[in-house]
Structures are given as structure tokens and as C-alpha cells.
Amino acid sequence: MSGVIREISVKREVLEQFLEMCREMYPNENIMLIRGKVKNGAAAIEEFLIPPFSTYGNSFSGFSPFMIPFDLSIIGVAHSHPSGNVMPSNEDFNHFFGRIMIIAGYPYNVNILKAYDGNGATIPVKVL
Numbered sequence: 863m864s865g866v867i868r869e870i871s872v873k874r875e876v877l878e879q880f881l882e883m884c885r886e887m888y889p890n891e892n893i894m895l896i897r898g899k900v901k902n903g904a905a906a907i908e909e910f911l912i913p914p915f916s917t918y919g920n921s922f923s924g925f926s927p928f929m930i931p932f933d934l935s936i937i938g939v940a941h942s943h944p945s946g947n948v949m950p951s952n953e954d955f956n957h958f959f960g961r962i963m964i965i966a967g968y969p970y971n972v973n974i975l976k977a978y979d980g981n982g983a984t985i986p987v988k989v990l
């Protein structure tokens with residue numbers, strides 16, 4: 863599991879499902895697993911999944927990577943920032959799982975969404 867990811871693509875209706883969950887969970891954080899494929903440095907998101915045993919709260923701490931089933935199709939984690947600030951926190955990087963991290967900021971639309979790799983570099987997200 864190495865190599866730089868230069869681009870992420872996701873269908874609008876798939877992304878909308880994640881954003882809709884973010885709106886439903888507000889003012890709490892929404893956390894979902896990202897299922898997809900990585901090929902030649904491009905990640906294609908197929909779906910967002912509710913992690914098993916997650917406890918929703920106003921912090922990322924309710925989520926443990928140890929609770930994620932071993933599944934190579936899980937390529938990362940997406941979560942929401944009710945503050946609207948899409949900068950990842952130190953805690954976010956401590957909880958980094960997989961290869962990409964997506965953060966959606968309140969009020970949860972495609973314009974307030976950023977993707978990062980494990981080094982904190984932003985990855986462009988192409989909405990199909």
C-alpha cells in the first residue's frame with residue numbers, strides 16, 4: 863500500500879449520500895469508511911459505509927481503526943467538521959486510516975470538502 867494518490871473521483875450521488883449523513887448528524891461529527899479502488903495513482907470512490915461500532919459524538923475519538931474490518935477495498939475515512947473548518951486536526955492524522963482522508967465542512971456541500979493523504983497533502987476531488 864504505497865504510492866502517491868494524485869486524484870480522487872466520485873460520483874455526485876455517492877458523495878451526496880455522505881454529505882446527507884453529515885447534515886443528519888449535525889451538530890455531531892459524521893464518520894464513514896471510504897470504499898473504492900486505487901489504480902495508477904487515482905482513487906475511485908465507490909461508496910461510503912457506516913463504520914461498525916462507531917459512536918457518534920462531537921469528536922473523532924469515538925472511532926477506532928481497530929474496529930475496521932480487514933478489507934482492502936476500504937481506502938480511507940471520511941468525516942465531517944461541524945465547525946466548517948476543513949483543516950485536519952492533529953488527532954485526525956493520529957487516526958489516519960487507509961490512504962485518503964476526506965473532510966467535509968458545515969454546511970456540507972461539494973465546495974466545502976477537502977481530501978488529504980497521510981502526509982497532509984491535499985488531493986483534488988473530481989465529482990463525476
Ligand SMILES: [Zn+2]
Pocket residue numbers: 922941942943950951954965
Ligand atoms: Zn477532523
